[in-house]
Amino acid sequence: MEASLKENAVSFLQMVASGEVREAYRKYMAPDLVHHNAFFPGDAVSLMLAMEENAAKNPHKIVDVKQAIEEGEKVVVHSHVKQNEADLGAAVIHIFRFQDGLIVELWDVGQPIPENSPNKNGAF
Numbered sequence: 001m002e003a004s005l006k007e008n009a010v011s012f013l014q015m016v017a018s019g020e021v022r023e024a025y026r027k028y029m030a031p032d033l034v035h036h037n038a039f040f041p042g043d044a045v046s047l048m049l050a051m052e053e054n055a056a057k058n059p060h061k062i063v064d065v066k067q068a069i070e071e072g073e074k075v076v077v078h079s080h081v082k083q084n085e086a087d088l089g090a091a092v093i094h095i096f097r098f099q100d101g102l103i104v105e106l107w108d109v110g111q112p113i114p115e116n117s118p119n120k121n122g123a124f
Helices: 005-017 021-028 044-057
Strands: 029-035 062-071 074-082 090-099 102-112
Touching: 005 021, 005 044, 005 062, 005 074, 005 090, 005 102, 021 029, 021 044, 029 044
Parallel strands: 029 102
Antiparallel strands: 062 074, 074 090, 090 102
C-alpha cells in the first residue's frame, strides 16, 4: 500500500532530523524544489546543505510531530523540534506542496518555546 503524502512529509522530517538528509532528498524532494526559508537562498541545494550542517552540529535532534494535516497536494506538519534532549526547542510548522508524489515547495515557520510561559495550555 502506498504511503500518504502526510506520511511522506513526516518521514522526510524524521529522516532529516536523524541526519539522513541526502536520502530524504533522494526519496521525497523534486529536484526543482522551491523553499521559502528567509535565511537561505530558495533552491534545493542550499537548503539541503543547511540541513546537513544542522544535522552534523545536532546529531541528537528530535522532531516530535504533534499533528499533520493533508489536504489535496498540501501537507501541514506541526512539530516540537529540539536540537537535543535538554533544549526547550521550538514549535515549528512545515507546509509542503507535493506534485506527482514529490515535494516541490516548502515553507517553515517556528516559535521558540519560552522557559516561563504564562499560557497554562502550553505550546502544544
